[in-house]
Amino acid sequence: MIFITLHEIYLTSVKIKYLIITIVLFASVTALADDPIVDLFKLKVVKPYTQYFEQTRERVYVHTNRSEYFAGDNIWFKAYVYDALYAHPVNETSKLYVELFNPLGKLIERKILFVRNGVSNNSFHIEEDLEAGEYTLRAYTNWMRNFKDQSFYRQTIKVLNSDLQKKPILKNQKELPDVQVFPEGGSFVEGVKTRFGIKVTLPDGHGTQATGFIVNSKNDTLQTFLTNVFGLGDFTITSEGNDSCRIITQFGKGEQKEIGMPMPQKKGIGLAVNNLNESKLIVELSCNEATLSEVKDKPLCLLVHNNGNVYQCIYFNFNSTLNSCFLNPKLMGPGINYITVFNADAQPIAERLVFNKAINIKGSIDFKYQLANDSLLFEVSTADSSQKPAIANLSFSVLPAKTTGNKFKTSLYADVLLLYSLKGTVESPEYYLESNDYERRYQLDNLLLTQGWRRYNWQEITAGSTPKLRYAFESGFEINVKAINAFKNKAEAKSTFTLFSPENNLILAVEADSSGKASFKKLYLKDSSNVTINASNLEGKVKNRVIETQIVTQHLDSTIIVNSSRSFQTDSVILQNPFGGKTIKLKEVVVKAQKKKDPFEGNIFSTMDDRTITITKENYFLYNSLENLLLIEFNAFTARDGDGNLTINLGASTSGSPALIVDGFTENLTSYFDRARIEDIEAIAINRFNPKLGMNGSNGSINIITRKEPVDWWDSNNYSHLSTLLVKGYAAPVQFFQPKYVLKPETTDYQKYASVYWNPNVQTDSKGKATFKFMVPKEIKELIIRSEGISQNGTVYFVDRKINLDTDL
Known part of the structure; x- marks a missing residue:
């Protein structure tokens, strides 16, 4: 058996050091230089794997001040953008998209945040x-969209209202839970003892406790199992040839579900890992006699890795049906590690996820506090994992101890060590990291058993494939401009563009290239600010110049997929809104502030699924044309052929253009779009499939309501050398303010739903110190302090602590 590390592959200066360790562990090792086995796997596995991860993988985590909110409240949050490989805050990207979607998955609001040193808040x-x-x-960031093996940050937030509360229920009450089993390593081989992970999931996506047993064709019980509250468990079994086994799962009130066990493979290699010993990790590779006759004396490679880091490589030959080795956790990465086994053709044949706590990246947060007049003065101390004072960027949330808003399921610490490397949704990831006792390590190992293979595709990697980079790092905004000679109707190269924006403190000038084009890049533009661009000749005269402008925008989703098996039922409990609110409840009648008239009220082609926008004086200047409006607001793609005929794709399953309805009558797309002016339109509704149009609505519909009276908004584009743009730029920074509650602090509802303090910008100095203070109502005697953060070297911080102001001061 040959043991080799990443340092041996790339750093010859330290190779002798690891050779000494290797010879102690494996006495059969005599040399590594020029070994053809090592060269083979370096070329076919290690090299393409590291190349696949050469590009930075950004990851986003969001710390909110509460886990649930009342209508009328603010969701205060801080976003951390970090390098998933090293957990360092990223500096390349300065633009972050943060979105809020309603329970149906429709976009409510999107904000673009300016990221500095990997953090932002709003x-x-x-x-x-x-x-x-x-x-x-x-x-998410624009750069994250390049990687299909990477998911955006998502967090479910519960919103309460003073109306009758709606509780989630299952649409189909009779639907049984889903039961899945996962053989350890990915293979269930005949005659090989195999551990299985089992996952029992309700239709709403949550796991559930269950018991069960495995029976053979004679109904003999071969094994039993028990799942935890998250529906995760395990059992071990050895196959009995061709005998078909069944899994019977029992849950709820006497309900049960039966599924078939997967049939074992005739040949294959099983991978088993014992990760419950803190000082060493035991890896076993097993096969049956039929497999051994084929793989005996052929080389295999065991790779320990994570997200582009290769920690260990072990090369060996199969000489028996059971082969084992020990791995030192201190030579592995922190958190999730992947153990992948490759055959002699460098193809992956087994994989297992393990969690490593031997490498500590968690720093410590300590704080002292004292009363200062009517405020609580906090002194924060931060230290790195070796307990040395360290600079850290932190966020603090302070809530009453009896709050219902501290039911967080995850943390930045769990995101870095656990969530980034796993597929799908993990229930309460923080649970697995709260302690390091045997039971918690066992439950975490069961979670990893149910993860199967890593989410990236090994076949693509070993074939030398790398992610296609279609989306750039975004560093500010970009505006593209073009000058056209009005008389000659062609690009005018000898042009100068001048950009004015007093709101953004900008006055910039750039000359056109040979095609009459230029770009203003890396602009810091505030949200809802105006930018005016002038085109002139090189002497500053505007004669004969027509300007075209375009703000570079991304085509982003306005809907997401949410759990469709959940609907809501009305609860009899009526909660008092702590903010007072605009809602007045009189017995069974709800009186609310009068809403503005819907422009599509009474329109026979309007549906509940329409996405609409109203053209106002405030957003009018944002759009250069009707086609540009469809792209910005609805992600609709437009194109014209050589004859100028227009086609539009709303994202429907078919490739045809949608039906166009203007004031209740169908219109020709090309003809209307050629003559339409934004100022003549009151509102637009988009529907990707409009059933009210029958087959004519199969490609969707564009429903337009025009104005009954003209508007006199000034249009700078009437001056063809000028263009004024209303920018959806960076959201303005906001300062936390304590809400004005109508409830008194001593009431139960206040202590459930109120927020005491939120500070997203606590920065400790070189001595690891920072101070801040805040008001605390005298009636509140206990607080929950939750703090998260990160340092420039990748140390992660997390604390969730209850303090008593009577006994602790």
């Missing part, structure tokens, strides 16, 4: 009339 206001339910907070 808030979403929850309107008083929003219905109760589970909302989704999503965050």
Whole structure:
């Protein structure tokens, strides 16, 4: 058996050091130089694997001040953008998209945040009339869209309202839970003892406790199992030839479900890992006699890795049906590690996820506090994993101890060590990291058993494939401009563009290239600010110049997929809104502030699924044309052929253009779009499939309501050398303010739903110190302090602590 590390492959200066360790562990090792086995796997596995991860993988985590909110409250949050490989804050990207979606998956609001040193913060206001339910907070960068093996950050947020509360229920109450089994390593081989992970999931996506047993064709019980509250468990079994076994799962009130066990393979290699010993990790590779006759004396490679880091490589020959080795956790990466076994053709044949706590990346947060007049003064101390004072960037949330808003399921610490490397949704990841006792390590290992193969595709990697980079790092905004000679109707190269934006403190000038084009890049532009660009000749005269402008925007989703098996039922409990709100409840009648008239009211082609936008004086200047409006607001793609005929794709399953309805009558797309002016339109509704149009609505519909009276908004584009753009830029920074509650601090509802303090910008100095203070109502005697953060070297910080102001001061 040959043991080799990443350092041996690339750093010859330290090769002798690891050779000494290797010879102690494996006495059969005599040399590594020029070994053809090592060269083979370096070329076919290690090299393409490291190349696949050469590009930075960004990851986003969002710390919110609460886990649930009342309508009328603000969702205060801080976003951390870090390098998934090293957990360092990223500096390349300065633009972050943060979105809030309603319980149906429709976009409510999107904010673009300016990221500096890997962090940013802001808030979403929850309107008083929003219905109760589970909302989704999503965050990502443009660069993250390049990697299909990487998911955006998503967090479910519960919103309450003073109306009758709506509780999630299952649409199909009779639907049974889903039961899945996962053989350890990915293979269930005949005659080989195999451990299985089992996962029992309710239709709403949550796991559930269950018991069960495995029976053979004679109904003999071969094994039993028990799942935890998250529906995860395990059992071990050895196959009995061709005998078909069944898994019988029992749950709820006497209900049960039966599924078939997977049939074992005639040949294959089983991978088993014992990761419950803190000082060493035991790896076993097993096969049956039929397999041994084929693989005996052929080389295999065992790779320990994670997200582009290769920690260990073990090369060996199969000489018996059971082969084992020990791995030192201190030579592995922190958190999730992948153990992948490759055959002699460098193809993956088994894989197992393990968790390593031997490498500590968690720093410590300590704080002292004292009363200072009517405020609580906090002194924060931070240290790295070796307990040396360290600079850290932290966020602090302070809530009453009896709050219902501290039911967080995850943390930045769990995101770095656990979530980034796993597929799909993990229930309560923080649970697995709260302690390091045997039971918690066992439950975490069961979670990893149910993960199967890593989410990236090994076949693509070993074939030398790398991610196609279609989306760039975004560093500010970009505006593209073009000058056209009005008389000659062609590009005018001898042009100068001047950009004015007093709101953004910008005055810039750039000359056109040979095609009459230029770009203003890396602009810091505030949201809802105006930018005016002038085109002139090189002497500054505007004669004969027509300018075309375009703000570079991304085509982003306005809907997401949410759990469709969940609907909501009305609860009899009526909660008092701590903010007072605009809603007045009189017995069974709800009186609300009068809403503005819907432009599509009474329109026979309007549906509940329409996505609409109203053209106002405030957003009018944002759009250069009707086609540009469809792209920005609805992600609709437009194109014209050589004859100028227009086609539009709304994202429907078919490739045809949608039906166009203007004031209740169908219109020709090309003809209308050629003559339409934005200022003549009151509102537009888009529907990807409009059933009210029958077959004519199969490609969707564009429903337009025009104005009954003209508007006199000034249009700078009437001056063809000028273009004024209304920019959807960076959201303005917001300062936390303590809400004005109508409830008194001593009431139960206040202590459930109120927020005491939120500070997203606590920065400790070189001595690891920072101070801040905040007001605490004298009636509040206990607080929950939750803090998260990160340092520039990748140390992660997390604390969730209860303090008593009577006994601790």
